[in-house]
Amino acid sequence: MTHVFHRHTHSNLPFAVSGDGAYIVDQTGKTYLDASGGAAVSCLGHSHPEVIRAIKDQVDAIPFAHTAFFTNEPLEQLAAHLATRAPGPLGKVYVVSGGSEAMEAALKMGRQYFLERDEPSKRLYIARRQSYHGNTLGALATGGNLWRRQPYDPLLIQAHHIAPCYAYREQRTDETAKTYALRAADELEEKILELGAENVIGFVAEPIVGATLGAVPPEPGYFRRIREICDRHGILLILDEVMCGMGRTGTLFACEQDGICGDLIAIAKGLGGGYQPVGAVMVNEQIYQTIHQGTGFFQHGHTYLGHAVACAAALAVQHVIEHENLLERVQTMGALLMESLVAEFGEHPHVGDIRGRGLFVGLEFVADKSTKSPFEPSLEVHRRLKSAAMDNGLICYPMGGTVDGRQGSHVLLAPPYTVSQNQLSDIVDRLATSLDTTLETLD
Numbered sequence: 001m002t003h004v005f006h007r008h009t010h011s012n013l014p015f016a017v018s019g020d021g022a023y024i025v026d027q028t029g030k031t032y033l034d035a036s037g038g039a040a041v042s043c044l045g046h047s048h049p050e051v052i053r054a055i056k057d058q059v060d061a062i063p064f065a066h067t068a069f070f071t072n073e074p075l076e077q078l079a080a081h082l083a084t085r086a087p088g089p090l091g092k093v094y095v096v097s098g099g100s101e102a103m104e105a106a107l108k109m110g111r112q113y114f115l116e117r118d119e120p121s122k123r124l125y126i127a128r129r130q131s132y133h134g135n136t137l138g139a140l141a142t143g144g145n146l147w148r149r150q151p152y153d154p155l156l157i158q159a160h161h162i163a164p165c166y167a168y169r170e171q172r173t174d175e176t177a178k179t180y181a182l183r184a185a186d187e188l189e190e191k192i193l194e195l196g197a198e199n200v201i202g203f204v205a206e207p208i209v210g211a212t213l214g215a216v217p218p219e220p221g222y223f224r225r226i227r228e229i230c231d232r233h234g235i236l237l238i239l240d241e242v243m244c245g246m247g248r249t250g251t252l253f254a255c256e257q258d259g260i261c262g263d264l265i266a267i268a269k270g271l272g273g274g275y276q277p278v279g280a281v282m283v284n285e286q287i288y289q290t291i292h293q294g295t296g297f298f299q300h301g302h303t304y305l306g307h308a309v310a311c312a313a314a315l316a317v318q319h320v321i322e323h324e325n326l327l328e329r330v331q332t333m334g335a336l337l338m339e340s341l342v343a344e345f346g347e348h349p350h351v352g353d354i355r356g357r358g359l360f361v362g363l364e365f366v367a368d369k370s371t372k373s374p375f376e377p378s379l380e381v382h383r384r385l386k387s388a389a390m391d392n393g394l395i396c397y398p399m400g401g402t403v404d405g406r407q408g409s410h411v412l413l414a415p416p417y418t419v420s421q422n423q424l425s426d427i428v429d430r431l432a433t434s435l436d437t438t439l440e441t442l443d
Contacts, residue, residue, distance in 0.1 A: 019046025035427040036397040040414035041274040054316035067306045074311035088261025090282040099242030099268035100134030102279035106264045110201045116294035127204040128164045132212040146405025162187040165218045168353040181219035202236030207254040210243035214362030214410030223258040236263040246270030250331040250358035276313035326417040334358035364410040374408040381409040388437040394430040
């Protein structure tokens with residue numbers, strides 16, 4: 001009997017007792033190849049000695065001092081490290097304990113920015129359907145993940161949603177990638193005009209859509225148009241890089257590859273690599289200076305803001321990424337992973353699309369490849385695949401509701417940046433075996 005309130009009360013989970021690189025070992029001695037980093041978290045794999053040493057050293061020095069009274073050296077160094085590597089004027093860093101907290105802080109920061117500018121009518125956010133921005137109430141309301149939102153709809157703030165940039169299902173046959181991208185982006189302008197720009201705080205988007213859509217990258221030109229629209233109407237662009245940022249796509253910030261920068265960028269998973277709970281909001285100088293020269297106080301906060309041990313771990317993770325040249329490795333190994341997946345699944349009758357960037361890749365499953373029709377939701381393909389994969393010693397991240405929150409299924413792969421070529425081959429092989437097993441259970 002357990003006294004833990006687990007995510008699923010009917011689950012019977014193995015105990016994770018140790019980890020080494022890309023592998024996790026349970027209490028029976030079974031080894032699992034971690035092909036998704038849990039939920040795209042473990043960017044350095046497990047038990048990296050440099051990160052463990054940094055954590056121990058900080059615990060020996062001082063693990064915690066409340067940020068209402070003190071700052072600390074790891075916090076200051078982490079902020080400086082991130083700010084000097086940001087793709088735009090993101091000179092300030094607000095460090096929290098995870099992705100949902102980062103998004104919640106960003107949403108509040110956007111509102112306070114306009115209050116400080118004496119624009120109190122700015123109260124609405126626009127985001128995209130089939131997005132996910134966290135599980136706290138503000139982040140949940142902004143996100144477009146219907147399955148997660150539905151039970152709590154009566155508690156959620158008002159938010160508005162437009163279509164995602166999802167070429168596999170929404171690009172017309174008479175459109176080029178570029179014309180489709182511009183059409184998808186222009187839907188934002190239509191929504192702003194409908195709501196009135198004077199009422200809109202900002203637009204919230206994942207540069208690469210993660211859990212809900214399965215590693216869907218934007219089409220070329222999409223985010224440049226989005227940036228232009230936001231600037232033209234005086235609204236903020238808030239980028240959610242909680243899952244896709246911190247090197248996961250081959251650059252430190254995912255938005256770098258689209259030639260833009262957000263006014264606020266939320267980061268988390270790859271920031272600390274799972275070694276400590278940590279997230280952050282990157283804040284542009286204009287927003288910071290407006291608050292600094294106004295009330296001077298961000299009316300928000302949590303007990304564990306800027307936690308010294310969490311910051312020490314995150315700083316060590318970022319140092320490893322840099323001195324081991326892991327961004328370049330993500331690009332190289334990501335190309336190899338994509339090549340291997342296309343070779344294995346490109347002609348598979350039930351794999352409709354293979355997409356992603358770097359070591360952030362998704363496969364969308366279909367009942368009929370020619371029509372792109374999804375499997376019936378009642379079959380729960382994603383749940384069956386997760387079970388089959390675990391049996392085969394593979395950790396991957398399948399999800400349902402890909403198409404519209406109810407229909408569709410995909411799997412997300414996000415192996416560590418340190419993954420080897422042999423491990424990539426093993427991931428593809430085990431996924432193929434797991435998918436075969438899953439499809440056999442549908443007959």
